[in-house]
Structures are given as C-alpha cells and as structure tokens.
Amino acid sequence: xxxxxxxxxxxxxxxxxxxxxxxxxxxxxxxxxxxxxxxxxxxxxxxxxxxxxxxxxxxxxxxxxxxxxxxxxxxxxxxxxxxxxxxxxxxxxxxxxxxxxxxxxxxxxxxxxxxxxxxxxxxxxxxxxxxxxxxxxxxxxxxxxxxxxxxxxxxxxxxxxxxxxxxxxxxxxxxxxxxxxxxxxxxxxxxxxx
DNA sequence: CGAACGATTAGCT
DNA sequence: GCTAATCGTTCGA
Numbered sequence: 001x002x003x004x005x006x007x008x009x010x011x012x013x014x015x016x017x018x019x020x021x022x023x024x025x026x027x028x029x030x031x032x033x034x035x036x037x038x039x040x041x042x043x044x045x046x047x048x049x050x051x052x053x054x055x056x057x058x059x060x061x062x063x064x065x066x067x068x069x070x071x072x073x074x075x076x077x078x079x080x081x082x083x084x085x086x087x088x089x090x091x092x093x094x095x096x097x098x099x100x101x102x103x104x105x106x107x108x109x110x111x112x113x114x115x116x117x118x119x120x121x122x123x124x125x126x127x128x129x130x131x132x133x134x135x136x137x138x139x140x141x142x143x144x145x146x147x148x149x150x151x152x153x154x155x156x157x158x159x160x161x162x163x164x165x166x167x168x169x170x171x172x173x174x175x176x177x178x179x180x181x182x183x184x185x186x187x188x189x190x191x192x193x194x
Numbered sequence: 195c196g197a198a199c200g201a202t203t204a205g206c207t
Numbered sequence: 208g209c210t211a212a213t214c215g216t217t218c219g220a
Contacts, residue, residue: 039201047201049216057216074202075214081201094201124202164201184202 002149006142007066009150010084014040014091017084019159019175021093023151028130029144031103033120035095036177037184039162041081043090046167050090060138061090068146070127070137077124078132082141082148096163096174097121099182100129122184158187 018040041048049058060069069081085091098120107119107129120126156178
C-alpha cells in the first residue's frame with residue numbers, strides 16, 4: 001500500500017522536502033509514527049549547521065541525500081535530520097515531532113512517561129523515544145533500521161518561524177500538520193505563509 | 195587552550 | 208514564564 005521513500009525522493013530543496021514529509025510515516029526498528037512537524041535548513045541559511053561549511057560534526061549533511069544527519073543538542077539530546085537536495089550541498093530537514101503509531105510500549109519505556117502526546121512531540125523527545133544515537137548518523141533512510149513511508153493522503157500543512165534559533169527568524173521554514181495534537185508547540189493561527 | 199553557545203527539555207514559580 | 212542541566216562543537220587569543 002504505502003510507498004517507501006528512496007534516496008531520489010530527498011533530492012528536492014529542504015523546504016519542499018520538509019513540507020512533503022508531513023504525513024509520512026517514520027519507523028526505526030518498527031517503532032515510530034506519522035511525521036507531524038519538520039523544519040528545513042539549507043547551506044545558504046545562517047541558522048543551519050551547514051552554513052559555515054563542512055566540519056567533523058556536520059559532514060553527513062554534505063553527503064548523499066536520503067541519509068540521516070544526527071547531532072547532539074545541548075549536550076543532552078539526539079536530534080534526527082534527513083539529508084536532502086544533492087551531495088555536497090548541505091541541506092537537511094529536522095524531524096521535530098511525530099504522532100506515535102507503532103511501538104508505543106517501547107516509547108513509553110524509553111521516555112518514562114505514559115501520555116502519548118509527551119512521547120515524540122519535540123526533536124529531543126523523539127530522539128529518545130526512537131532510541132536515536134550517533135551510530136545512525138550517515139545511515140541510509142531506505143535501509144534498516146529506517147523505514148520511511150510516503151504520506152498516504154494529502155495532508156493540510158501550516159508553516160511558521162523555526163523554533164530555538166536566533167538567526168534567520170524571518171524565514172517560515174517550520175512546517176506542521178494542520179490541527180495535530182502532537183506538535184511540539186502550536187503554530188500561530190491564521191495564515192500559512194511560505 | 196579557554197570560553198561561549200546552542201536546531202532542547204523538565205521542573206518550578 | 209524562567210532557568211538549570213550538561214557537554215560537544217566552534218571560534219578567538
């Protein structure tokens with residue numbers, strides 16, 4: 001039924017990929033759910049880890065599209081990105097929240113909470129619930145343990161400013177599933193710019 | 195080599 | 208709403 005996304009599906013620019021990923025289903029070792037919130041980052045983007053060029057940390061952002069870029073946030077959390085565009089460019093999509101669908105018990109055990117809305121609503125929480133660590137950095141998204149299914153319907157998306165950054169706040173490169181209760185934070189009501 | 199700073203979260207006021 | 212926790216990465220001296 002559902003189409004599995006392959007490397008070529010991540011060849012677009014990060015904004016397009018980020019919006020297209022809303023409604024897709026991400027599983028890691030069979031645990032995961034529907035992507036409801038993403039953020040786009042690009043080489044020509046002061047808020048992006050890739051802005052200053054390749055470094056030891058961000059090297060997978062400059063690798064082939066369709067792979068994972070995993071980084072440590074605030075020395076505490078593991079956050080997951082999908083590399084997109086083309087090899088050498090340095091573009092990616094941060095996966096910020098999913099609606100838990102599969103492996104709820106494993107997620108609850110890893111997170112230590114019961115409320116489904118607190119399992120994967122935020123990049124750090126999602127990383128913990130899906131047991132993401134640095135050993136997934138650079139791994140192909142179309143091979144185990146990853147499984148990314150294309151959205152099975154036309155989901156209505158909303159856009160707004162990205163969260164937790166201090167530069168390029170005027171760009172509305174955060175995307176969400178309209179009306180989802182599993183967002184890390186609500187989107188301001190009204191319009192859907194960009 | 196030292197220092198500042200996060201693509202965050204949880205807990206308390 | 209405000210802040211501590213916590214440490215790898217990055218940049219300047």
